[in-house]
Amino acid sequence: MPTKHNPFTPDKLAPPKLFAGRKQEIADIDDCLRETKDGNPHHFLIEGEAGIGKSSLLARQAGVAMGEVGTQDGERLDFVVVSLALHDQDSYVSLIRKIAGELKKQLSRRQAMKTLVLQTLQFLSRFEVQGLRYNHEISKDDESQLLEHLQSDFVSVLSGKRNDFDGIALLFDEADKPPPEARLGLVCKLLTEEMSRKRCDYLCLGLAGLPGILEQLKAGHAAVPRLFERLELKPLLHDECIGVIRKGLAEVYEEHGLEVAITEDAAAEIARLSEGYPYFLQVFAHAAYREDTDRLIDGDDVSRSLSRKNGPYQKLGAKFFEHVYLADNAPDYRGVLFAMADHPRSWMERGAIIAASRLKESTVDNALRAFKERGTILQHEKRRGLYRLPTQAFAVWIKGKWTNG
Ligand SMILES: Nc1ncnc2c1ncn2[C@@H]1O[C@H](COP(=O)(O)OP(=O)(O)OP(=O)(O)O)[C@@H](O)[C@H]1O
Ligand SMILES: [Mg+2]
Incomplete structure (x- = not known):
């Protein structure tokens, strides 16, 4: 039986007790x-x-x-x-x-x-x-x-x-x-x-x-x-993320008398996966809590929750990225996004994307064109050979989805 009274609620505003940073x-x-x-x-x-x-x-x-x-x-x-x-x-x-x-x-x-x-x-x-x-x-x-x-x-x-x-x-x-x-x-x-x-x-x-x-x-x-x-607003700090997880579990204890613990590794892993994005943090914490059956959330709970059907990456994709995203059916195109996700804050030259993705020039060009048309990536207004992802959260999701999801 999964543990009840999940305190992590991605689709609600942060309640005062869980507010961090x-x-x-x-x-x-x-x-x-x-x-x-x-x-x-x-x-x-x-x-x-x-x-x-x-x-x-x-x-x-x-x-x-x-x-x-x-x-x-x-x-x-x-x-x-x-x-x-x-x-x-x-x-x-x-x-x-x-x-x-x-x-x-x-x-x-x-x-x-x-x-x-x-x-x-x-x-x-x-x-x-x-x-x-x-x-x-x-x-x-x-x-x-x-x-x-x-x-x-x-x-x-x-x-x-x-x-x-x-x-x-x-x-x-x-x-x-x-x-x-x-x-x-x-x-x-x-x-x-x-x-x-x-x-x-x-x-x-x-x-x-x-x-x-x-x-x-x-x-x-x-x-x-x-x-x-x-x-x-920037992402939360690592310790602030851990604080949110701990406060959530403390809340379940206070409200329902239910003692649920988390290992340090598991808390750190959830914080790491979210990279400080509070919505991501709630989604990953919610999924790990749901996965748990013995009232001790550990690393296995976290990794099992990631590979569930309709798990955290699907939920995040559906909320933020699905409408701009077509790479699931085109593994080569995925390589282009993956290369760009390493440089989420800066413009990247076409040549650098080709080198980093190790794909053929024509494949990269086709992918860039398709992504640009859909608004998945941005092209520099003046220097047309420069591209970047629209948000940093998108980069976090891309890397996480294909590494862990
Ligand atoms: N400071 C915080 N501490 C803990 N959790 C937070 C914090 N800020 C936001 N969250 C959690 O992150 C999620 C997203 O928060 P919120 O809806 O406030 O973001 P937003 O920027 O308004 O999003 P949107 O752009 O979709 O309107 C919620 O689940 C909320 O509980
Ligand atoms: Mg809002």
Whole structure:
């Protein structure tokens, strides 16, 4: 019988007890919030590869802003937290509507605010009462009015806040998703500028998105990236990975009284396989825990879990890489990716790929062309003979899959 109550959950945000690392980023976001509380707002942008832990960090810090968790200095903050996950169908109108709707929801949770400002919110009176359908075409006039109303709602809330709360934290996860027409960057800029003009500067913006989000925001408005302090998430350190595994097992003991141990070798192997990618770590740890039957996870459990049908490499491939990946049926093509995976951070010359893969020139050329067309690899814009893999996580997966999987 496999051991029950698997504490490793790749598809859920990191629960506070399993959260590891990110000390610098936490300190930086704590600072942004504290400065905002003092009327000197700072905004932050969390950037990183898929599965690196952006949403988990943002959610953790939403808890700090709300005061559920203390800052690193032990302070309890008290922000109204407006937290949204955006998506690719968001438009300018739906974006503003979501912000206004969530602001209203969060304010109505606070008894004191209910009577104080809720009735004065313009957005409600103008757009909700008239029954305006937000998602249909609206005129330019209406569009700019929509933002003005939102701005004036933020001003009424923040200028009437006295000491009731510290400010508003407006957090957008998946901020790379909305199309340029949604003008996310511009909305952020105009909101913060208005708070400053009206001298109620207690709004902290926090965004999270994939690499490239800064350029995306810049395309909307050149000044937008300067608004944000940029926090680039890197893989976790080896010891932090081991910490996550140990904390997971401690959690099972605390919650269910079930004692499951892991050998040092097995923990180190899981950390090594994941190369610090938190999502990978959860997938490998989940699989090894599931494989175990005697409540001691050892090296055999880890290696057996890798070769299972629908094991960790298949799961990772399906989530991140399957759509760009065609080498399973073409072993030669696989050699090209394998060679490139040794240099995940730098551009590689065609000649170097041929040498490293030990394949025929024509085979490498065909593979490069096929991979390029599918977006599996990137080609340098100016120097066409240079190629690289799009992410480092992809390199980790390629090497692991064909070595261990
Ligand atoms: N600091 C951390 N400590 C422990 N586990 C973490 C940490 N950060 C993330 N994880 C785990 O890694 C997985 C992916 O995390 P998360 O969803 O936050 O990443 P993401 O960058 O938002 O991914 P995506 O790009 O898919 O939105 C989750 O299982 C989460 O529990
Ligand atoms: Mg996320």
